[in-house]
Amino acid sequence: MRILVVDIDSVTRWVITRSLKEHVVVESTSLEEARLLLTNSSFDMVLLARNLPDGDGFTLLDEFEENNFCILTVNPAIDGVQQAISKGALGFLRKPIDIKQLRFTIQELEDRQKKTKSYTDFALVGSLVNKASKIRSIINERMPFLIYGEKGAGKTSLVKYLLTSENLTFVKLKGPQSSLEAIVKAFQRKVAYVVLDDFHENCTCFQNNLVKSLLIGELPHRIVFIMEGDPLGLIQKGRFDQRLYSYLKDKMVTLEPLRKRREDIPLLIHHFLEMWTKEKGSRPVVMSKRVMDLLLQYPWEGNVAELKSVVFSILEKTKGKAEIELGDLPSEVLALLAGFTFVKEMRKNIRDLLGRDYNLHRRIVELVERVLIEEALKEVGGNKVRAANLVGLHRNTINYKIRQLFGGGAWILEKQQN
Incomplete structure (x- = not known):
């Protein structure tokens, strides 16, 4: 290697x-x-x-x-x-x-x-089926098209999957690597398509020269444009050529972020589970309902790429499990997913309380500390030293907090020991 x-x-x-x-x-x-x-x-x-x-x-x-x-x-x-x-x-x-x-x-x-893979790395599921159908019809006519959306939504993967499935050769040029000369050289190699990835990173002068060459027929029309962000928004920022937008207007496809197509999440998870079992030669794996619910609630700002990475991380650290339960999740994954749910609920509660209590900050801090210390003591059977280590406090600090929050703390210690 x-x-x-x-x-x-x-x-x-x-x-x-x-x-x-x-x-x-x-x-x-x-x-x-x-x-x-x-x-x-x-x-x-x-x-x-x-x-x-x-x-x-x-x-x-x-x-x-x-x-x-x-x-x-x-x-x-x-x-x-x-x-x-x-x-x-x-x-x-x-x-x-x-x-x-x-x-x-x-x-x-x-x-x-x-390994010779008998599966594809791309999951053509749910809402992507209609997107793929539209792109295939454009490809069959050997026309250009623009695909755009957030980072990690799967734009490049979808393009690669569709071109490969149609047995079409292509060359991918990324961002600043793109130039008229590079595009001409690619077509001289008799490729079916040139894919311009991260096209939004190219200067508008290049975009202007490119659309001129396309309009007068100096270049084949078989070009795929992949962009991060909304074309109209990029035009307003001076990062996307208006004439190129008009040229591609009827041949644009958007990939919505994963948080706006949550119905795809279980399908994608199932696909990644199948990928894993086929690659590792292991028995089938499923996620429990509680784990699946947690994965469905998370916003997935990194989109499909982040979902795949998290699912594979779970599988890597739970090898041999046929069904993955909440308690099986690696600590960093559980913190990522559960932390979001906790903050989401806390935001809602704080919005409800704002304006109703002038000591809101102190009350919320006390409430969180009270629950944290009580649950830590419960976990370790009332042992204050172990509870302090569990929550990351010095033992003198937890003694002070117990006196402050629980009025001396004897009853809370007895409660957790029983």
């Missing part, structure tokens, strides 16, 4: 390079250097640290989303690893690097790449 290690830490780079002599390992110490390497070379895996001398390493996740990224981190909670996973990262390796875990991660990726 070709592996790129992007990290300013020389010890981490040395350990990885020295331990993986059977692979081709390339090292990079900066964001700009890594960007150049990823643009001009192909890698099977990228081991990526976030803190680089010239910027946030996680920007590469957006720029090179087709690569297999694994995050290098000292502290997953602080380094925003869950954010990276929601963007499609495979997972993380904690520093100092455990070589056995590193080799296991590489082996898993190799196994995945070697």
Whole structure:
């Protein structure tokens, strides 16, 4: 495998390079250097640290989303690893690097790449069926079209799936990589379509020249435009050419965010469960009703990409389970999902109380602290030291809180011990 290690830490780079002599390992110490390497070379895996001398390493996740990224981190909670996973990262390796875990991660990726997959990575389900039908009719006429929506909604995946299923070859040009020269060269290779991904990142001067070439017939019409955001909104911001909008007006398809098509969520989850069992060769897995309800309530701001990442994270950490219950969820996933539900309910209650109580802040803080400490004491049978550790307080602080909130606290301790 070709592996790129992007990290300013020389010890981490040395350990990885020295331990993986059977692979081709390339090292990079900066964001700009890594960007150049990823643009001009192909890698099977990228081991990526976030803190680089010239910027946030996680920007590469957006720029090179087709690569297999694994995050290098000292502290997953602080380094925003869950954010990276929601963007499609495979997972993380904690520093100092455990070589056995590193080799296991590489082996898993190799196994995945070697398998002949009898399924597609794209779930054509629910509301996407009608979208796909419209796009297929455009493709059959070899006409251009524009597909737009939020990041992670599945725009690029849908286009790839449909072109591949129609046995049509294509070249994808991403954002600033796009140019008239690059498009001409792609069509000279006799491809059926050129896909312009992240088209909203291109300057309007390029867009203007492109629409001119299309209108006078200098370029084939077989171009797919993929954009993040609403075309009319981008026109108002001066980021989308008005004539190009008119040219594509009748051939536009929008992919709504997942929160606006919640009926698709159970179908997508079922698809990801099937993907997992086929890839791993394991027995079928189902989510319990309580887990499914929790997944349905979450807003999924990262859309389909985040949903897939969370489902796979659950499956990875609950191997062997035929039915996944609420108690089986990894702590970070449960915190993500349950935390949203808690905040949602709290917002509603606070809105109801605003203006009715001038001491609202103090009352809410006391109420939350009271419930938190009471539940912690219940969990550990009234042991104050263990309860303090459970909620992250010093034992002197929890003693003070018990006296403050429970008037001495003897009754609450007796209650939790019985």
